[in-house]
Amino acid sequence: MTDRSNDEARLRRYRAQLATGTRLREGLDRIVSGGTGALVVLGGNRVLDSICTGGFALDAPFTATNLRELAKMDGAILCSADVERIHSAGIHLMPDPTLPAVETGTRHRTAERVARQTHLPVVAVSASMGSISLYVEGRRYPVDPPAAILVRANQAMQTLQRYQERLQQVLDRLSMLEIQDQVTVRDLVVVAQRWERVRRLEEETAGYVAELGSDGRLLELQLLEIIVDTERLPELLNCDYGDDESDGAKALEELLDEELVDPVTVARTLGFPEVLETRLRPLGxxxxxxxxxxxxxxxxxxxxxxxxxxxxxxxxxxxxxxxxxxxxxxxxxxxxxxxxxxxxxxxx
Structure with a gap:
C-alpha cells in the first residue's frame, strides 16, 4: 500500500470514530449542545507524554456522559486510541511553539500543533462556533452535521453511478476489440483512465459513508454493489496485458488529476509503449x-x-x-x- 493510501486509510478510520452513532460523536455533540469547548487526544506515545503537564489520571471507561462532564473543566482529555478508556483529564498541553500553525484560536492552534508534533489525531470543539474539528498531522478536517454530509454523499454516489456506466461502456468496447484482435494501447489507456476515476470516486464516497456511521447504511450497500462489480478488473487486465512484476493500478493511484487525463502519461505509467496505436494481444x-x-x-x-x-x-x-x-x-x-x-x- 502506498503512503498516500495509508494516510487516506488512517483518516477514514478516524472519521469513522467520529461518525454519527458512535459514543465519541455522541459525547462531542453533547459538548456542543452544552455550549462548552473541548480538546480530545486519541491515543498516546512518548512525545505526547513529554508535552503534558498537570491534570489528573482517571483510567475510566469512555462514555458520552463522562466526556461531557470532563469537558466542563479546563484542559485536554486524553483517551485511548480505540476510544474505550479515558486516561486523564484537565491536561495542559505545551506543544513546540515553533511548529507552523494557521489557526488563531488558542484551543485550535494547540490542537493543530499537538497533531503535527505527536502524529496523533486531535479533536477540538469550539465553544463559540459550536463546531467540531479533527486534526491529523496538523491538517484540519471539519466534522460536519450528518445532513450536510448526506447531501455530499448523495451527490458523490450519483456521480459514481454515471462514471460506472461509462466504465462499462468502454469495457464493452474493449471486449469487442479483443474478439476482433484490434486492441491498441490507446484502448487500454481509456479503460485505465475510467477505472481510476471510478476508484477515486469510490474512495471519496466511502469516506462520506464512514462519516455518516449508522445514517449511511443504505449508501454503504449501494457502494458495496458497485465495488463488487469492478474489484477484479485491474487484476484481470494485468493478467491479460501486463506481467507478474508490475502493478499498473497501484501506479495510477499516484498520478495527479491533471496527469490522469494525459493518455501518454497513463501509458508510460502502465508500462506500455508511448505510441498509442501499438497493437496488443490479450491472453484471455x-x-x-x-x-x-x-x-x-x-x-x-x-x-x-x-x-x-x-x-x-x-x-x-x-x-x-x-x-x-x-x-x-x-x-x-x-x-x-x-x-x-x-x-x-x-x-x-
Whole structure:
C-alpha cells in the first residue's frame, strides 16, 4: 500500500470514530449542545507524554456522559486510541511553539500543533462556533452535521453511478476489440483512465459513508454493489496485458488529476509503449472470468494451453477436453460463453 493510501486509510478510520452513532460523536455533540469547548487526544506515545503537564489520571471507561462532564473543566482529555478508556483529564498541553500553525484560536492552534508534533489525531470543539474539528498531522478536517454530509454523499454516489456506466461502456468496447484482435494501447489507456476515476470516486464516497456511521447504511450497500462489480478488473487486465512484476493500478493511484487525463502519461505509467496505436494481444483471462463457475486455476491452464484469446476462440470442443480439469460440460460452457462474446462483438 502506498503512503498516500495509508494516510487516506488512517483518516477514514478516524472519521469513522467520529461518525454519527458512535459514543465519541455522541459525547462531542453533547459538548456542543452544552455550549462548552473541548480538546480530545486519541491515543498516546512518548512525545505526547513529554508535552503534558498537570491534570489528573482517571483510567475510566469512555462514555458520552463522562466526556461531557470532563469537558466542563479546563484542559485536554486524553483517551485511548480505540476510544474505550479515558486516561486523564484537565491536561495542559505545551506543544513546540515553533511548529507552523494557521489557526488563531488558542484551543485550535494547540490542537493543530499537538497533531503535527505527536502524529496523533486531535479533536477540538469550539465553544463559540459550536463546531467540531479533527486534526491529523496538523491538517484540519471539519466534522460536519450528518445532513450536510448526506447531501455530499448523495451527490458523490450519483456521480459514481454515471462514471460506472461509462466504465462499462468502454469495457464493452474493449471486449469487442479483443474478439476482433484490434486492441491498441490507446484502448487500454481509456479503460485505465475510467477505472481510476471510478476508484477515486469510490474512495471519496466511502469516506462520506464512514462519516455518516449508522445514517449511511443504505449508501454503504449501494457502494458495496458497485465495488463488487469492478474489484477484479485491474487484476484481470494485468493478467491479460501486463506481467507478474508490475502493478499498473497501484501506479495510477499516484498520478495527479491533471496527469490522469494525459493518455501518454497513463501509458508510460502502465508500462506500455508511448505510441498509442501499438497493437496488443490479450491472453484471455478477462473473457474467461465471465464463464460461469470457472476456477481461476483452470482459466490459467486454458491460457497456457492455447496461448492467447485468439487461440481460445479457435479451440474445438475436443481440444478443450484435453486440458486438465475441463470436462464435457465445462468445455461446452466455455465454448458457449466465447461464442456469445463473438456474436456480441459482431452486433456492435
Amino acid at each position: 483471462y478477462r473473457q474467461l472470468a465471465q464463464v460461469p463457475r470457472l476456477p481461476v486455476t483452470i482459466a490459467a491452464r486454458l491460457v497456457e494451453a492455447f496461448g492467447d484469446l485468439q487461440g481460445l476462440m479457435g479451440a474445438t470442443h475436443a481440444e478443450l477436453l484435453a486440458v486438465e480439469g475441463v470436462g464435457s460440460g465445462r468445455a461446452r460452457t466455455i465454448r458457449d460463453a466465447l461464442t456469445r462474446a463473438a456474436e456480441a462483438s459482431l452486433n456492435e
